[in-house]
Amino acid sequence: MMSDEHLLLKDAAGGDASALEALMSRYGSRVYRLAHGITRNSADAEEIVQDVFLQMVRKGGAFEGRAALGSWIYRVTTNVALNKRRGKRREVETSLEECLPAWEADGHRSGPRAFLVADWSGRPDAELLSGEARRILEEAIDRLPEHYRAVLILKDVEELTNEDVAASIGDSVSAVKTRLHRARMALRELLTRRLGPQT
């Protein structure tokens, strides 16, 4: 049986402008967000979006009976974006270890008390998403490895389940959870170093 999406794909592959429009409305921003989240570059993201939609339209007939179109699209987007990044991976993506919490042998977090109890979470989003704080956030996101950013986008922006994230990037649920946690911890650490103890 053909789903609504399979019909859309078939029509889009045949050059039906309204089917193309519907596909772009449904998936355009999702593909762009993921591509941009991985590459952090709008020109690269645009090439990826074109590539992914072209694959969708060209291979449209091949979807019948296969996995959900959404997962397929995320998977293709992730692959294309990671390939594009290969070779231009920057040196600033240093080890994430330096941004993860350090632990004492007894299971307490290491560090000065003022840093450990620093809680800047009451600051309004509008303030944290503009000016200097926004710049700090964007720099912190830039420092994450791209496959960590892929997981963050799929889970925290697209709000997929861990299982759907795993299916979308072709990895295990436990790998997804580990990456997600490490990505959030690294961002939290970098933000806290800049926003934390002085407040």
Added chain:
Amino acid sequence: MMTCRDVNGLLVDYVDGALPPEVAAAVERHLASCEPCRAYLATYRKTRALGAQAARVEIPDEMRTRLRQFLLERAG
């Protein structure tokens, strides 16, 4: 008794509400008596929300226009 490190290792599932009730209760007992972990959880949640908001972009209109053109030239 859970250590701070144990609690940290459960945060992904805890913020998803995906822990078994007895494990979630043990996390909450730890949080009730541990200020660093409370601060960590609050800033961890806030970080998740900020990261999501910063990345929640739409495809720009002019890019959508170019994409439409690109596909119409190649489809069919």
